[in-house]
Amino acid sequence: MALSGKTAVVTGAAMGIGQAITEKLLHNGAKVVLLDVNESAAKTLVENLSKQYGQDRTLFLSCNVESEEQLKAAFEKTVDTFGGIDILCNNAGILNENEWEKSVSINLLGVIRGTYVALQHMNKLSGGRGGVVVNTASMAGLGPLITCPVYTATKHGVVGFTRAMAGASAASGYGIRFNVICPSFVQTEFLSDPNSKMGQFSHLADVIEQMISKAGTLNVSDVAESVLEMVTDETKNGEALMIFSKGKHYVTFPSM
C-alpha cells in the first residue's frame, strides 16, 4: 500500500511513539491527523511538522479517546478536511495502576471506541475506502508485567480485539486490515517515575528495573518502522508483531 494521497489518524500523537508514527507516515507521503489531549505539545509539534511537510499535510484535533462524542467529531472533521480515512493508529495509552479504571477506559475501551467510530467512515460496505488499522499493544499484551496487572489486562484485550476484528473484517468484506504491535520497553515519558505508577505493586519495582536493564530499551523510530511495515504490507492481517531491542518477530498463536 503506497502512502501518497492516503489519510491517517493517530491517537496519542503529541509525544513518544505516536509522534514517531506520525513522522514516519508523513515522511512516506501520507497526510496525518493528530489526536491528543495534550494540546500544547501537539500544537508545537504540528507547527514544526507543517514547516517540514507543508501546511496541508497535518491537522491537530484535541480529542480524548475516553469520549465517543469527541472521537466522532474528530473523524467527521478528518473526512470533511481530507475526504476520507485510510489508516487508523490506535496508540494512546497510559500506565497507572492507581487509576486502573481510567487505564481500562483509555487503553482498551479507547481502542474499541476509536475503531468502531472509524469503521463508519472506512468500511467499504458503508461507502468507505477500506484501509488498515494498527493498534499499539505491548509485550504485556502477550505475557504478564507483574507490577501492572490492569495494564497487562488492557493490552491482552487489545491483542484479542485486533485479531477478532481482523477475522470479522475479512469474513464480512469490510476491506480493512487489522494488526497490532507489541513493543518491549520504549524510551519515552512512559518509563519515567515508575514507582508512582505501580500502586499496590510498587514493592516489586526492582523486578521491573532488572527486566529493563536485561532487555534494554527501544527507540521510538524502531517502533514506528514496524507500524509502517504493517500499514504498507497488504499481506498482513490479524498479525501481532513483537518488537525487542534486538529485533522483531511475528507471534504464532494456537489455531482455533
Ligand SMILES: NC(=O)C1=CN([C@@H]2O[C@H](COP(=O)(O)OP(=O)(O)OC[C@H]3O[C@@H](n4cnc5c(N)ncnc54)[C@H](O)[C@@H]3O)[C@@H](O)[C@H]2O)C=CC1
Ligand atoms: N514506552 C513504552 O515502554 C511502551 C509503550 N507502549 C504503548 O505505546 C503507547 C504510547 O506510549 P508512549 O508513547 O510510550 O507514551 P507517552 O506517554 O510518551 O505518550 C502517550 C500520548 O498519549 C496521549 N494520551 C494519553 N491519554 C490520552 C487520551 N485519553 N486521549 C488521547 N490521547 C491521550 C498523551 O497525551 C501522550 O501524548 C501506549 O499505548 C503504551 O501503552 C507499549 C509498549 C512499551
Ligand SMILES: CCCCC/C=C\C=C\C(=O)C/C=C\C/C=C\CCCC(=O)O
Ligand atoms: C510502572 C512500571 C513502569 C515500568 C514499565 C514501564 C513501561 C512498560 C510498558 C510496556 O508496555 C512494556 C511492557 C512489557 C515489557 C515486557 C517484557 C519485556 C521483556 C522482553 C525482552 O526481552 O525484550
